[in-house]
Amino acid sequence: MTVSEDMLQDEFETPAARRMRLVEKYGVFAVVILMIVVLSILEPDIFPTTQNLTNVLRQVAMNALLALGLYIVIMTAGIDLSVGSIMALATMLLAMADTGGLPWPLALFIGPLVGIACGAVNGLGLTVLRLPHPFIMTLGTLYSIRGITNLVSGGRPVSGVSPEVRFLGSGEIPLPFLGEFASFPVSALVVLVCYGGVAYFINKVSLGRHIVAVGGNPQAARVSGINVDRVLLIVYCLSGFFAGLAALLMAGRTGAGFPNAGIGAELDAIAAVIIGGASFFGGRGTVLGVFAGVLVMGLLRNGLNLMDVSAFWQQTMIGMIVVGAVYVDVLRRRAGAAS
Amino acid sequence: MIGKRITGIFALLAVTAMAGPGLAQDKVALIMSDIGSANPFWAAVSQGAIDKGAELGVDVAAVGPPGGETDVAGQIALIEDQIAKGVKGIAIAPADTAAVIPALEQARARGVAVLFVDKRADMPGTYIGTNNIPAATLGAQHICDNVPAGSDVAILQGIITSTTGQHRALGAREGLEGCGLNIVAEQPADWDTARAVSVTENILTANPNLMAVFASNDNMALGVVEAVRNARKLDEIFIVGFDGNPNAAEAILAGDLEASVAQRPYNMGQMGVEYVLKLAAGEAIPEEIDTGAVLVTPENAADFK
Numbered sequence: 352m353t354v355s356e357d358m359l360q361d362e363f364e365t366p367a368a369r370r371m372r373l374v375e376k377y378g379v380f381a382v383v384i385l386m387i388v389v390l391s392i393l394e395p396d397i398f399p400t401t402q403n404l405t406n407v408l409r410q411v412a413m414n415a416l417l418a419l420g421l422y423i424v425i426m427t428a429g430i431d432l433s434v435g436s437i438m439a440l441a442t443m444l445l446a447m448a449d450t451g452g453l454p455w456p457l458a459l460f461i462g463p464l465v466g467i468a469c470g471a472v473n474g475l476g477l478t479v480l481r482l483p484h485p486f487i488m489t490l491g492t493l494y495s496i497r498g499i500t501n502l503v504s505g506g507r508p509v510s511g512v513s514p515e516v517r518f519l520g521s522g523e524i525p526l527p528f529l530g531e532f533a534s535f536p537v538s539a540l541v542v543l544v545c546y547g548g549v550a551y552f553i554n555k556v557s558l559g560r561h562i563v564a565v566g567g568n569p570q571a572a573r574v575s576g577i578n579v580d581r582v583l584l585i586v587y588c589l590s591g592f593f594a595g596l597a598a599l600l601m602a603g604r605t606g607a608g609f610p611n612a613g614i615g616a617e618l619d620a621i622a623a624v625i626i627g628g629a630s631f632f633g634g635r636g637t638v639l640g641v642f643a644g645v646l647v648m649g650l651l652r653n654g655l656n657l658m659d660v661s662a663f664w665q666q667t668m669i670g671m672i673v674v675g676a677v678y679v680d681v682l683r684r685r686a687g688a689a690s
Numbered sequence: 691m692i693g694k695r696i697t698g699i700f701a702l703l704a705v706t707a708m709a710g711p712g713l714a715q716d717k718v719a720l721i722m723s724d725i726g727s728a729n730p731f732w733a734a735v736s737q738g739a740i741d742k743g744a745e746l747g748v749d750v751a752a753v754g755p756p757g758g759e760t761d762v763a764g765q766i767a768l769i770e771d772q773i774a775k776g777v778k779g780i781a782i783a784p785a786d787t788a789a790v791i792p793a794l795e796q797a798r799a800r801g802v803a804v805l806f807v808d809k810r811a812d813m814p815g816t817y818i819g820t821n822n823i824p825a826a827t828l829g830a831q832h833i834c835d836n837v838p839a840g841s842d843v844a845i846l847q848g849i850i851t852s853t854t855g856q857h858r859a860l861g862a863r864e865g866l867e868g869c870g871l872n873i874v875a876e877q878p879a880d881w882d883t884a885r886a887v888s889v890t891e892n893i894l895t896a897n898p899n900l901m902a903v904f905a906s907n908d909n910m911a912l913g914v915v916e917a918v919r920n921a922r923k924l925d926e927i928f929i930v931g932f933d934g935n936p937n938a939a940e941a942i943l944a945g946d947l948e949a950s951v952a953q954r955p956y957n958m959g960q961m962g963v964e965y966v967l968k969l970a971a972g973e974a975i976p977e978e979i980d981t982g983a984v985l986v987t988p989e990n991a992a993d994f995k
Binding site for chain 1: 725754761764766768773785791800
């Protein structure tokens, strides 16, 4: 949201609308903090340890990148269901190339390149084939790319990814002052750099602002001279790129390419974006909110794992949080309309 | 402002982190490759592990990845979280043979004992599960006990490139030959019911005096039943399957199928906990531990439905 829009809203909104806007903007951070406090009280010996907190960062890294790509897509009121499959194909091709003898500096690029290529297919399906909604195109690629992954791999994992290629996903920066095994994951740094980059891109680069404009009102964007098709193509390539980068981290974390990588991951990523306050109608949402959404899901899973709570509860609770987060969005709109 | 508050919380947490872990019961984890209670096999493994834990006074966490069998990332997170909880040992059925290796190596590097239950990863470690060779021999023995010596019998093999398929075929052959039966056919039907029907039809045509069939899984055994029923020989031919599946149990109760060989998942859970504790205590344990098999017959088939 730009500064001028903020000022406009401040002038016209009712107190109720202002309250809802605050809830929407900061509510998810309050949830993150609340979860940290509650888990620290429930599992005081385990949850707040350096090892566990860095585990949460390791575990959310892949979802964080997928969610970042989906955030850009959802900003345009689109959807990308294929990111989990793209991640699987990219992990597999990356592992096969690396173990097949491709020099590692080149192998590093396989994941992101495969991602961009798959994203381009999605984008072209949307803009050239004129399929009615990105849901259709990316649902198609969700199946096809998963199928291709199984075809190229024969459904078998490929292990033995080289240490150089694994560095971004499994490297650790030792923190000896915090304990014998304490270390900070390199993958978390990759995530931070990407989030910083996208925040800058969306807010400061003209192409990024065009993405927001296309999401807010495609008709107006078109009239004001933005090449909407070009913007959409780039958006789906970016989503693919982040899925490919997530694949690189996944290959690092597991030392392998495996055909079941990322099954259902697109839903986790969409949930994180929605919990983070982005609007499904496009044009609204912040990078920081998405990160908080990713943390909410990661902390929930970690906390329930530590308490050995059945996996069924994890699914149930994530579902309730998604609905709750969107309900906040509905309330905000209603309050806004009442003013 | 929000940023500062978050930093504050993390600083607070960093201080709390300095406090060491409290004293508690020994903990071990059984990490399954599926959500436990969603699948009767894993529900039994998990119950066995929990009962053994209660018997030995050990805290057992029986957990599985939230996304089910394909949720490899979820299983890796479980391994990390159980290490963070300070478990002494992890008995695991890996969701992927390769992808879980780094996390399990990390567990071992931190002194956590690791062994495999039901499935193994491509790394060294004790395997606790069904040894298919003696299990298939158990089924073959049941045929020996029920048909006259020297009778013609047939074996339906699974996918013969898989270890499971090879071991079951081998165990069946050893058992049937061992008691002097005459094996007239050994053919693969690839674990598939429809294929088993056609393979059995051919075997029946070529061998009119066939007295018994051992099928390497229940799906194929049910195919054998269909082919034999069509040939109106259901009362003459003795059929034994493998797996103890619910639909096979029903066929046994109906009198179509004579028996099936079942794995013992409850035993797997019990032995998983027992041996991972031994391993954690520094004892040497065998590389392979057979959890045994049990015959499903009309007497006990109701328990397998």
